[in-house]
Amino acid sequence: MGVPAGFSYERRADGSVIIWHHGRRAAVLRGARAQQLLAELEHGDEQAVMARWTGDYRRGNERVARNHPRNGGR
Template sequence: MSNHIDKRGRLEETPFDFRISKNNTVFISYYGKEIKIVKGKEAEKLIRDLEETNNEKEEQLVLAKITGNYKRGNERSKGRR
C-alpha cells in the first residue's frame, strides 16, 4: 500500500472497528460509535475484502471507504473555487 493514500496518518489511530453477526451483518464503529450497518451482498463483499487485508492499516482503509469517510481527492478546500 502506498503512503500517499493516508497522508495525514489518520488511519494509524485505527478509528474504525467492526463486528460481524451470525447472519453476516457487519456493524461498523468510528471511535466507538456505531455509524453504519452493512447487510446482504454488500456485507458479503465487505467481509471478503476485510479477510484479504494484510494489516491493520489496510483494514482501516477498507472500512473508511465503505463508510464514505475517505478523502477521494476531488474535494475543494475552503476559499478555492
C-alpha cells in the same frame, strides 16, 4: 493524506456486519454487501477498507473542488 484509524467491525449472528468508528456506529451492512466487505477485509488494510466503505476518508482535493467555478468558487 493521513492513515485512517479508529475503525472496528462486528459480525452479527444474522449475517450483518456493523462498522464502528471511534465507538460510534458508522454503517450496517447486510446480505451480499456484508459478505463483499468481509472478503475485502481479508485481503486489504482493514482501516482503509472500512474508511472507504463508510465514506469517511479524505481524497486530498477538497480545497481544489471548493474553488472550482462550478461549485461557486472564484
